[in-house]
Amino acid sequence: MxxxxxxxxxxxxxxxxxxxxxxxxxxxxxxxxxxxxxxxLPTPPAFELDPDFMVLYAFYYDKPIRELILKLKFAHSLADLQLLAQLMTARLVPRIIDKPELIIPVPLHPKRLRSRGFNQALELAKPLGNALNCPISTAFIKRTQSTKAQSSLRATERVENVQHAFAVIQPIPYRHVALLDDVITTGATLGALKHLLQAQGIERVDFYACARPLG
Ligand SMILES: [Zn+2]
Structure with missing residues (x-):
């Protein structure tokens, strides 16, 4: 050269x-x-929906993380998503006292997965799974309906919108499972997923997300 x-x-x-x-x-x-x-960047507090359901977030869904997540989703920027995943992992790991046996990234509908090219929840889960030495699997739950945007619906409609949106594909042989998604905007999705997993005999369901809404 x-x-x-x-x-x-x-x-x-x-x-x-x-x-x-x-x-x-x-x-x-x-x-x-x-x-x-x-x-x-401020760190949001953890909260418990009930003693068997700990919800942990790394960030608030507000400037600048909101803009970053939107950009990553729509610009299909896998490299930036991986950086955000590392950032999220660094924030979450010290707060996870009781390690789950399995992390399940919240699935996308196959149609949306095809158009986006990747599931952001799965990409976010990878470094966290490594850091916790915990397996990650998308083989247990699938999204059966392409749900409407939750933000456009009233509370009662939100529950209906997600109630039948997920299905278990095969038995989940674990006692303690954590679900992971990029953002959670309503408790309806959490509730639906929790009931689905508890019906499988899972005793403890935790939830990790990159960001939570401010309210
Ligand atoms: Zn800067």
């Missing part, structure tokens, strides 16, 4: 590595945001 090519190549490399999407400062290759923006 000629010597004049080296700075040229470095220049292209710098162009390809985009700056922090929030403040436009430089960011390290392996970080989604610059260190200052990372440190400024």
């Amino acid at each position: 000629p010597s004049w090519y080296t700075p040229f190549k470095r220049g292209w490399h710098a162009l390809l590595r985009s700056p922090c999407p929030l403040c436009h400062a430089n960011r390290a290759d392996e970080q989604l945001l610059c260190s200052d923006c990372l440190a400024a």
